[in-house]
Structure formats: structure tokens, C-alpha cells
Amino acid sequence: MNVLPRNLEIPDSFRFAPFFVNQKRIEKCSVSKPHTFQTPFLYDMLYHHNVLLSFPWPWEQEENYFHIYWKKNRDALCSCFHQRKYEQARAPMIRSIAALIDQLFWTNGCPVQSLDEVDLYENISTLSAVPLNCKERLNYLLHQPSRYLSFVQLDELEREFTKKRAAYLQKRKRV
Known part of the structure; x- marks a missing residue:
């Protein structure tokens, strides 16, 4: 129960x-x-x-929850940034960054263990299906969540991750 x-x-x-x-x-x-x-x-x-x-x-499911979330919320966030409502965009950006971090770990079949930067980046480096320069890009997002460039970076990370994730899951099914 x-x-x-x-x-x-x-x-x-x-x-x-x-x-x-x-x-x-x-x-x-x-x-x-x-x-x-x-x-x-x-x-x-x-x-x-x-x-x-x-x-x-x-993390026991094969669903890309972050992709679903991002598709649903991306346009509203984009609108906030285009209207220069940076403080209004902060909370949804932080939730979106958290969703990306979660999905990185969930794709590899495990929960997030820690959000301490050293531990987080060390754990991310052990994961499969991680976008190129993910640690550096994530570092920028975590320190600058209210910036338009962070939105652009997160959007690009979502695209890259979705492709890498699909290839990773396909490869895993063949093994």
C-alpha cells in the first residue's frame, strides 16, 4: 500500500x-x-x-516526460522572454531545467541522487544519452535561469537529448 x-x-x-x-x-x-x-x-x-x-x-518507464513537458510549455516560455517578462519566466524555467535533469537520470533507469553541483555533474558524466557539453551548458542554465539565452540553450538541449535518447533506447533494445 x-x-x-x-x-x-x-x-x-x-x-x-x-x-x-x-x-x-x-x-x-x-x-x-x-x-x-x-x-x-x-x-x-x-x-x-x-x-x-x-x-x-x-525511471522504470520508457516515456520521455521532459519532451512532453517541453512541448506543452515551450511556447508560453518563449512568449515571456519575447515580452521581456524575465522574472515571470524564472519559475517555469527552473521547473524545465529540473525536468531535463530528471529525464537525463530517468532515461538511465535511476533517480536523481543529489543536486549538489559537484555530485550532480559527476553523476551526469556517468550517464548515457547525454548531449554534448551537457555539464557546461547545464551549469549556465542553473546560474542564469532568467536569461533568454538560457531558454535557447534549454530548447537546443531538449532537441539534442531527444535524438540521443532515441538512439540510446534503440541500441539498448538490440542488445
Whole structure:
């Protein structure tokens, strides 16, 4: 039986900028479809809270949740940037960056372990289906989420990742 915690404590390993710097818990925790990314890294934190929860973990599925999310939200974000509403774009950009990070790990069948930059970049370097210069590009996104160039970079990362992911999954099926 799945009993979700009413208030989910955010692990120290997830309290890093720009995600959960001043937040210690998620109030009224509820699971939504993985492709909505309403709460960044929710499934990863739930897994760290209780690995015995038994529902389909996103990393056990073959769906590209980030691609679905990006297709749904890309145009609204683009509009924010074109209207120079940079602060309005910040929160959706941060959710989008989190969605990309999640999908990088989920594609490789594992949850995100830590958002500490050193750990995160080290773990990303071990993953398959990662776009070229992903660590450097992700570093820019994490430090400049409100910039139009970050939006452009994230859009390009999504395209590259979707192609690499498809090739990786195809190769994995043949083996």
C-alpha cells in the first residue's frame, strides 16, 4: 500500500540553488503525472524517503516526460522572454531545467541522487544519452535561469537529448 507522507522533508542533498534553497519540506505532498513536473524532483525525493513505495517510478518507464513537458510549455516560455517578462519566466524555467535533469537520470533507469553541483555533474558524466557539453551548458542554465539565452540553450538541449535518447533506447533494445 502506498502511503505518501503528508509533508515531505526535502533531503539536504536536494536543497541547492535554484531549486529548494530556503525550503525544508513540501506541504501536502501529492503525486501527479510525471510529465507535469509541478514539484521538481518529487519522484526522486519520494524514492529517497521510502524506496518501498510501490507505484511505477518514472525511471522504470520508457516515456520521455521532459519532451512532453517541453512541448506543452515551450511556447508560453518563449512568449515571456519575447515580452521581456524575465522574472515571470524564472519559475517555469527552473521547473524545465529540473525536468531535463530528471529525464537525463530517468532515461538511465535511476533517480536523481543529489543536486549538489559537484555530485550532480559527476553523476551526469556517468550517464548515457547525454548531449554534448551537457555539464557546461547545464551549469549556465542553473546560474542564469532568467536569461533568454538560457531558454535557447534549454530548447537546443531538449532537441539534442531527444535524438540521443532515441538512439540510446534503440541500441539498448538490440542488445
